[in-house]
Amino acid sequence: MRGYTVFCKVMTISAVVYLLGAELIDDPKGKGQDALPILVNMFDTNVKITCTRHKNQVDEDIVWRYGDDPISFGITLINSNGNYLVNRNAYKEIQLTIKKISAGTLGTYSCINRKLNKNIKTVELKIIEKPSIVNHANTTLMIPEGSNATLWCKVESAIDYKIDWFLHDNKLDLPVGINGSRLTICNITRYCSAIYRCFVTNAKGNNSMDFDVTVIHKPMVKIEVNTTTDDNVVTKELVVTKGNVVTKGNDVKLSKKKKTTLECIINAEPRTDFIEWSVGERRIGSWNKTLGFPETCKSFKKRYMITKDEPTIFSEHEVLKLQILKPTKDDVGTFKCSASNIVDSQSAEVEIA
Known part of the structure; x- marks a missing residue:
């Protein structure tokens, strides 16, 4: 191979x-067949099958059958339905001629030595198809x-x-x-x-x-930081550490004059069961598949808001957003987003200074 x-x-x-x-x-x-196939097209005419006999055999010893039904003894037809001819050719073979191929003439034909009850030849007619x-x-x-x-x-x-x-x-x-x-x-x-x-x-x-x-596969996790100034100018910075290295930006500088949103962008197959935001060792909030909507821990509700964007036909990603509502000096440290599915879990971090 x-x-x-x-x-x-x-x-x-x-x-x-x-x-x-x-x-x-x-x-x-295929695994092989007892019957030698002859390939034909529907409505072919005068399809010939020959049966060679031994020197000491007479015509009447040879029987042609279609399946289990006899067609002829020697060159004498007994059940032709107008579909067959039987004759002795120039080589003294007993030759069966199928006048016209139709659904009723497809199948297995046997040439048999009646005296010895021995099968001389078996032929299967098959239609050539795609x-x-x-x-x-x-x-x-x-x-x-x-x-x-x-x-x-x-x-x-x-x-x-x-x-x-x-x-x-x-x-x-x-x-x-x-x-x-x-x-x-x-x-x-x-x-x-x-x-x-x-x-x-x-x-x-x-x-x-x-x-x-x-x-x-396990989730691919990255964090994108969006900051919006008072004049609605949006800047984006991609910061990914630990787990999935795409690129690494500088630490994000927090400003009271800017609105800052951390976007946890996840690509997973199958979809995630659980996503969580944390800062340092403290859990901010999470989303889980069973609940169906994100929850923010009570102690952080006045400082952060968590929302989730579902995948669409235009994007295969899930996004769990963490918006810092009123930036203060307490909103510094390492923010981490963790995501898991049935395969495994993965996380990404960003440092806010």
């Missing part, structure tokens, strides 16, 4: 994330970050086919000529939550199946 590296682009981030070691395996074309995909696995996957995701695309096709894999409607650049029924994404990251598509084609058409992959 060989490994291949493909790319995973996410529209909401600028970085290109690698799906390490994405690998493919060849798709088995490929079908057997949904034998879950197409909605919740994958923990850092683990492997395996997408199965089992194909049924009577003729040769090709599989292409797509990510965000972009074809993955995999080796030419590889028919892969399994795509494995190794060491998956949170940026690879996406719709992956298995697209199958043969000479008759195409088919596809989508896999909705969601990577679950």
Whole structure:
């Protein structure tokens, strides 16, 4: 089994994330059949199947059957329904001719030595159709970050086919000529939550199946400090320490002439169960999923106000805001925002001086 590296682009981030070691395996074309298949199109005419007999066999020893129903003894038709002809060809083979392919003539045909009760030949007539995909696995996957995701695309096709894999409607650049029924994404990251598509084609058409992959991960937490002056000029500063390092600004200088709001911005999958603001060792307030709205501790209600912005179709982030209502010298120290979901917890801090 060989490994291949493909790319995973996410529209909401600028970085290109690698799906390490994405690998493919060849798709088995089935477990084998007793009946040799003959591929036909609907309404084909004069489809011929031959049965070779031994030298000491007479015509009447040869019986053609459709399923369990006899069609002929030797070259004498007994149940044709106008669908068949039987004759002896130039090679002295007993030849069955199907006049016109229809739903009633598809299936298994057997040539039998009646005297020995021995099957000489079995043939199955199959219609050539576009490929079908057997949904034998879950197409909605919740994958923990850092683990492997395996997408199965089992194909049924009577003729040769090709599989292409797509990510965000972009074809993955995999080796030419590889028919892969399994795509494995190794060491998956949170940026690879996406719709992956298995697209199958043969000479008759195409088919596809989508896999909705969601990577679950602990919260990513960052703090953004917004200050508004009396003339409504807003300045923003991103300060992230401990846990998720994005960038680090200088300590925020508190001013009585400015309104200061600390925004705890969280990206988590699944969504957070609990978010808390604290300063030093003191808890200011929190939000939890069960309660559904933020609460400020009684001792801080006159100094701070906590509000929550829910994710929208335009933003996947949760935001728990801490507004300093009346800045004083007591509003200095290390402010921390902590968030947790079913995977883990994470926090970020900002120093107010």
